[in-house]
Amino acid sequence: MIERSPFFDALTYAVMIIGLILVVIPFWVVIVAASQSLQEVSRVPISLLPSDQLWANLSEAWARADLGPKMLNSFIVAIGVTIGKITLAAMSAFAIVFFNFKARMICFWLIFITLMLPLEVRIVPTYAIAANALLPFQVILDTFGISWLVQAVSGIQVSLNWNLLNSYTGLILPLVATATGTFLYRQFFMTIPDELAEASKMDGASAMEFFRDVLIPLSRTNMLALATIMFVGSWNQYLWPLLITTDRANFGTVVMQLKALIPAQNGTPDWNVTMAGALIIMLPPLLVVAFMQRWFVRGLISRDK
């Protein structure tokens, strides 16, 4: 839309600048507070000019919240979830778009419906499964009397157990399922002409070869866009890691550590350290978005031909 009136121009700029200020101010406060000393940060009203204590605060936060190992945990989880989500999304969309099987639409709608069931909604059953990932199978065996039969015949009591609590698997696996990703991939795959699939068939390629040699390279921008969202999303996960890790020392993530940085009720109100910690913790997703935004926008809006 092109409007050539000075008033309209001014209005759009005004809206844009207000929006920008709204977004930037919290960041600015964090940066400023993180650079001040305890005295400065406690002053009312707070000064909006940065001071010179940034490095000291950062190292204090780093040490206090044990951010080194936690950072590693967070990276393992975020990268694991991102890779898992992309793989799963690409493959399930591939099945839905390129194979003509009877339950195709049912599968698609089942996946689609899970959009309405985020982890928070189904967190109790998900926790139950994470506590014993083989529980559903156990239930099936019990219901159909198979475990009883096995016990009667061989005397072995069937008791399946696979505990995912306090493990990377447990942190990653339940977050991997993604309807958004599948949907995004489906939309992309549907733009690929049938002739391309047929040409690869004529060239003698199997379905998986077509997937690997044609679809994956073609969906590169899509994949990067998805990776960006997924990385940021899983980095920011708070509830699930909090629930599944009782062994915080070994399996805690940085976002959980934010809690440890908030001053205790009667402790020193050193918000400067808290802010420095927050700064460190929000840095990785910020960098990922900054580096990927070119691909991100391209992957979501248009595609390069």
Place this chain on the structure above:
Amino acid sequence: MAQITIKGVKKNYAKTAVIHGVDVNIEAGEFVVILGPSGCGKSTLLRMIAGLEEISGGEIAIDGTVVNQLEPRERGCAMVFQNYALYPHMTVRQNIGYSLKVAKLPKAERDARVMKVAQSVSLEPFLDRRPGELSGGQRQRVAMARAMVREPKVFLFDEPFSNLDAKLRVAMRAEVRRLHRDLGVTSVFVTHDQTEAMTLADKLIIMNAGNVEQIGKPTEVYNNPASRFVADFIGSPAMNLFEGEFDAEGQFMHGTGGKMNVSQLNGVRVPGRKVVLGVRPEGVRRTGADTHGAIPAVVDYVEELGASRLIHADANGSRIVALDNDTAEIKSGTPVHLSLADSALHLFSLEDGRRISH
């Protein structure tokens, strides 16, 4: 080189039948063109040969092997698609060599074969470009090279030139003809463009509504159309077709009381028999009013073709088109007299449209 035998082949989608039983024999090394209007099932037939569509009934054999249950890659066919279907992210070299890569050929041999094929369609300068950086004609050549590199038993072409401009189409036609002469591979070519069909085919298959109307050499099909449909479909400008019947004297009555003297159709002039009389525009000539059997008509308009012209006229309610080489101006509304050349008459049954031989 391979022979293709198509026996009673049918295709149904759910409950709708789109091909009703086709029987065709394609000799080894033959260039066969399947021609028909859109929706006649010609592409479906081709795709059944390729293995991209399941065969609902009958069987297709390539080189004596029934291929109904074989995967496309096991049939030894290569296909050129209408929209080229090149892999957009691969270079021309990778596009051409992809089938060899899938077949796990060593890289050196792959490169050598890609190079050889690229040379034969003059693509060497473009080997490292992507399809997006090529013109339509070049993309088409890449698609053909990709088919050729596998050294298939059969080439299948699915309306490959429909996205090219007229000039390029003629050039590509010549190229396909040359490649077929050089390689001698059995080829099946689907098109709705009759000029393309006539110039390329050793054998022409005319299809309509899921049935084969006629199979024959292009000249055979042109000179002896087996049905009203073929007569109407083949030839540009289209054949004049008059619906009518013979009267007691054996005159052909048509339109609003028009009569034509067709004494050459001896033996089939049964009074009262309802027929369709066909004559190509080149079989209709302007004559003087006193010529025996001249048909009076009124000029509607004249279509200039450059070297000749077409006179569209009305003869007692029937439209008639005549090819005329005269250059003198004719205004619309002018009365003219036309005569039909003896050898150029075709007769079809009005009932089922089949040819009535005479």
